Amino acid sequence: MTTIIDCLGVGKSFKGKVAVRDLSFQIEKGEVVALLGPNGAGKSTTIQMLLGLLEPSTGRITISGQNSKSKAVRERIGVMLQEVRLLDTVTVKEILQLVRGYYHRPLSMEQLSKLTGLDETSLNMRTEKLSGGQKQRVSFALALAGNPDILFLDEPTTGMDATARKTFWKSIRELAERGTTIIFTTHYLEEVEYAATRVLMINHGELIEDESPDMMKKKLVIQRISFLTDEVYRPETFQGLSVSDIRLDGKKVTILTGDADHLLKVLYELDLEISEVTVSRGTLEEAYSQLTDSREVS
Amino acid sequence: MKILWNECRLEALRVFRNRYFIFWSLIMPIVFYVFYTKVMVQDVGDPKLWEKHLLMSMAAFSVMGSSIMALGLRLVHERNQGWTMYLKTTPVSGVVYFIAKMVGQTAVHVFTIIVIFVSGGLVNGISMPAIEWITAGIWILLGAVPFLALGGLIGTMMKSDTASGVSNLIYLALAVLGGMWMPMEFMPKLLQQAAQWIPSYQYGAGAWSIIRGETPSLGGILVLIAYTFVFMILSIQRRRMQEAI
Structure with missing residues (x-):
């Protein structure tokens, strides 16, 4: 070389x-x-x-x-x-x-x-x-x-x-x-x-x-789950899950996570009133914030 | 050498493609000329001499303008557009780029001078010995060097708007103070004395001497050379300061 x-x-x-x-x-x-x-x-x-x-x-x-x-x-x-x-x-x-x-x-x-x-x-x-x-x-x-x-x-x-x-x-x-x-x-x-x-x-x-x-x-792939809900959002609902960011926009909740499969399972087990669930791949910028945030914590 | 030739050729082509150039450097001087020799004729003694005199003024006015404006503004524009930065990543040297701009501009001036001489000559049926036409043309071409250097200095300015405003102002001031629009004899006494030190006056004066069968004064030539050096030193200094960051 x-x-x-x-x-x-x-x-x-x-x-x-x-x-x-x-x-x-x-x-x-x-x-x-x-x-x-x-x-x-x-x-x-x-x-x-x-x-x-x-x-x-x-x-x-x-x-x-x-x-x-x-x-x-x-x-x-x-x-x-x-x-x-x-x-x-x-x-x-x-x-x-x-x-x-x-x-x-x-x-x-x-x-x-x-x-x-x-x-x-x-x-x-x-x-x-x-x-x-x-x-x-x-x-x-x-x-x-x-x-x-x-x-x-x-x-x-x-x-x-x-x-x-x-x-x-x-x-x-x-x-x-x-x-x-x-x-x-x-x-x-x-x-x-x-x-x-x-x-x-x-x-x-x-x-x-x-x-x-x-x-x-593995570090940069991030998934975005979004859904509509009438319930009032409580942060503790998602505590302990691999969630890097949660955004609220009226009824719409967007969650960024490294493990969408697991999070979806939890969401349904919690039996929340949610509709129009979509899962999509996050952008690199979203992945950066996850990666850099976790670094700053550790 | 091949690079220099390509660069000059393209530079000249680009100038001709610019509508503002065609308008300001070719059409405007010719319109002025026709206006002041056909429509608004002033009482200036020998009308034939005045026609020749003003034709030289207009050719010098045009070439001085494109030296200051076209060159300076293009340099600023290309730096703001990042083109100058791109060139620094290629093997071409900054000196070649700069020389090409000057030479390309000079090639355009040859064309400008011919167009203005021919159209003005035809409009008023001016007849002069061939040698006077040629030497006057060469004088206007070479005498533009200090103004090219001034264009280079304006080319070191950061903002296009500022550069455009400043160069317009300098250009018009030089044209008026240099007696390109109105013969010096009509100006206030004080201004006539100061004119000796103004490059545009000495530039015009050289051409005015040639068509009167005289040689341009040595003092005038020295003034033009001195300005060339001053403008060059200032622009080299400014470039150095900018690169130091």
Whole structure:
């Protein structure tokens, strides 16, 4: 195994406020790493430091043993950042040709359009006329333009529709099979399950988990049970159950739990007057609050 | 080199695609010109000389405007849109990006000068020796360097709105104080003396000398060079300060 990214004791503060604290991890060649954490946890700051866009206040970061600001590293990385909007008054083809020209061994236009699903019509469109999802595809194409060994993708599927997301993750898998190292952030657990080989979780600027997706899934899968009731809610009713959060909205009660099967059984055994029971999968944000809350307690 | 060429070509294309550019840099100066030489003709002595003089003023006015406004605002816009940040993750150097913007803009200026010279020349049937047309054109092209540097300085501003307001104000003030809309002789005495130190006046004055068969004054050239350095140093300093965060 070859270490691609080496992050050692990295910290960053902005005007005395700590955004990232003592972050240490190594990423090996070919790993697909999901960087997770609640909003404001320090994910974007971490990515920007990895890319050399922000200077760490403490610690050091190297990519294949080199400074991430070096030209050699820039030749090898591809980047999709949330903060970046496409250059306007140019066509998709023009912007791709321009950026391809920055690299020594760029991917061909054919390969780019195949990997990103950009067809001839979109290629000839002006960037400002594109839909949100199409813009993301173009950003993805820009990230791939230089035929990178390392991809940094910050919430890459935001704004994409279901089809676009599917094409996107299929291409990511294809690239991973070719040995591309990938670091991404996302709000969707499905994407982590589908693509990641490792999960790093950050909260309050600290690395709190470093696990395989299977292990993480157990911690991150959360279920949401909701029902209607006329009864007045009593908190002690649910005491002793694996409940992470209860929300009340008029007659509607929503319970977040790690074990929906058990909780449902209890609910029926209690013989409460409830109707319209639904069970659904919770979002990653809901799972974060469970995971981080339980940590703070323990 | 190839990167620089691609970048310049695309920059120039983007400027031409901008409707505001076409309107403010091409249509407005020509409309002004026609208005002041055909409709609102002032008593300025030799009408033929005045027509030539004003044509130079308008070409300089246009090129100065797009140097300050187009370049500066585009730099601010691209930074706010995060494009500048994206470029930092690619192997292309910031210097190439910056030079390309300047050169691309200059290519657009060649076109602007030709369009304004040809249309103004045809409107009033201006005849000048070829050498005067060419040297005046080259003067307007190269004399725009301090204004490109000023555009670069405006490009370091944080907000698009502020940058747009400030650059509009500077642009109009420079045009009026530099005698581009009205000959200097009609201005108050005090202003005429101060004008020697105003870059837009020295910029226009060079072109006005050329069409009178004279060479631009050395003092004027020095003033323009001095402003170029001042604007460049200020913008390099501001960029350094911003990157230090």
